[in-house]
Amino acid sequence: MKDFRGKVAVITGGASGLGREFANMAAGLGMKLVLADVQAKALEHATEELLDVGAEVLSMVCDVSKGSHVQELADSAIARFGAVHLVFNNAGVGSGGLIWENSEQDWEWVLGVNLWGVVHGVRVFTRAMLECAARDSDYEGHIVNTASMAGLLCPPAMGVYNVSKHAVVALSETLYHDLALVDAPIKASVLCPYFVSTGIARSHRNRPEELESEEKVTPSQVAAQMMTEKAVESGKVTAQDVARITFDAIREERFYIYSHPQALGAAAERFEAIVKGAQPADPYAATPQLTAMLKAGVKGRR
Numbered sequence: 491m492k493d494f495r496g497k498v499a500v501i502t503g504g505a506s507g508l509g510r511e512f513a514n515m516a517a518g519l520g521m522k523l524v525l526a527d528v529q530a531k532a533l534e535h536a537t538e539e540l541l542d543v544g545a546e547v548l549s550m551v552c553d554v555s556k557g558s559h560v561q562e563l564a565d566s567a568i569a570r571f572g573a574v575h576l577v578f579n580n581a582g583v584g585s586g587g588l589i590w591e592n593s594e595q596d597w598e599w600v601l602g603v604n605l606w607g608v609v610h611g612v613r614v615f616t617r618a619m620l621e622c623a624a625r626d627s628d629y630e631g632h633i634v635n636t637a638s639m640a641g642l643l644c645p646p647a648m649g650v651y652n653v654s655k656h657a658v659v660a661l662s663e664t665l666y667h668d669l670a671l672v673d674a675p676i677k678a679s680v681l682c683p684y685f686v687s688t689g690i691a692r693s694h695r696n697r698p699e700e701l702e703s704e705e706k707v708t709p710s711q712v713a714a715q716m717m718t719e720k721a722v723e724s725g726k727v728t729a730q731d732v733a734r735i736t737f738d739a740i741r742e743e744r745f746y747i748y749s750h751p752q753a754l755g756a757a758a759e760r761f762e763a764i765v766k767g768a769q770p771a772d773p774y775a776a777t778p779q780l781t782a783m784l785k786a787g788v789k790g791r792r
Contacts, residue, residue: 491576491630491677492741495520498571500563502554502611503581505532507688508636508681511733512578517545519737521576524567526552528581528696546571553698554581554607557614564614573622573629576740579611580636580681583696586714588788589649593703596650602701604654605661608635612665616676623675631676632740635662639684639750642757643773647714647784666745677743681736684750685721688729713787717780 491497499516503509504525513523517540525540527533530551537549548570552559567574583603585596615633623629640648641655662680669676732749739747748754759771774781 491632491743494576494737496522497575498522498524498567498573499576499578500524500526500567500574500615501578501580502526502552502563502607503636504549504578505529505536508683508686508729508732509578509580510536511729512580512736513540514730515733515737516576517543522546522571523548524563524571524574525549526554526563526581528553554579554610555602557606557610560607560610560614564618568618568622573626574615574618575622575629575631577611577615577619577631577633578636579608579615579633581607582636582638584718585650586647586718587649587708587711588647591705591708591710592650593705595701595703599697599701600650600654601657604651605657608658608661611635612661616665616669619676620674629675631674632679633665633676634679634681634736634740634747635665636681636683637662639682639748639753639757641680641682643753643760644770645773646781647710647717647788663745677740679736679739679745679747681732681747682749683732684727684748684753685718685725686727686729686732686749687722687725710784710788713784716787717783720783721780 499521501509501512504513505527513525516523523540523545525533525537525547533549533551537547540547548566550563550566552563554560581603583600585600619631635658637658638655640652641659644652659680662678666678669678727749735749736747756773756776763771
């Protein structure tokens with residue numbers, strides 16, 4: 491997809507972070523916007539700002555972990571704009587700590603948003619986009635699923651998040667192959683950002699009350715939270731940078747999108763260990779200070 495003007499972009503998690511920058515860039519390219527988020531006030535604010543710069547915007551409070559919400563989002567987008575061309579399955583949350591210390595509620599919350607949100611987005615919007623293509627012989631579509639470098643690596647004390655993002659990478663690669671199998675005029679990409687300054691380190695603010703864990707917060711969870719906040723805040727690549735990189739990848743029909751390609755060395759080491767049947771490679775070998783921070787945090791609070 492090279493011509494964005496007049497086309498329709500759907501963005502989950504569109505009120506802040508990467509989603510908001512996707513919306514800003516899409517608006518600048520003359521796209522019509524469908525924004526979804528669980529943060530009602532932030533969504534209202536984002537919508538007002540985009541309307542002020544002349545964008546056409548439909549916004550909906552939407553919990554992507556619920557298939558009915560995503561279906562309603564798609565139905566509303568088609569009803570308002572008649573078609574959907576670009577979908578960012580972008581909503582995401584984070585959780586850390588030693589993997590055996592995460593509660594059942596931790597798993598339900600993170601997998602609900604990070605994995606099921608993408609599952610619902612792919613299931614619902616791919617069908618809607620194929621219907622759009624059946625009505626328009628010139629139709630072009632593109633789906634971008636937000637994963638993470640944690641979908642290619644397995645950093646310690648990030649187990650639930652790692653599992654969710656590995657699943658998104660697998661889902662996205664399968665989507666790519668399945669679309670090619672039926673010669674669909676729809677492309678797919680998976681975005682794998684590393685530490686980027688967004689609000690994901692504070693995503694617990696949006697955690698539903700019914701999924702709040704009743705278990706005591708552990709030292710490993712505190713240490714993982716501190717490490718994530720420090721890494722994110724010190725990141726030099728901005729959300730705006732990632733949005734620019736992503737739209738360039740859409741134009742060039744690139745599947746894998748990276749914010750920090752230099753981190754791929756750790757991914758290469760991981761896959762080399764897999765091929766050789768060796769022990770898992772250290773994902774923080776190039777940044778041992780992160781491992782040291784985690785160890786100090788856990789040991790210092792026992």
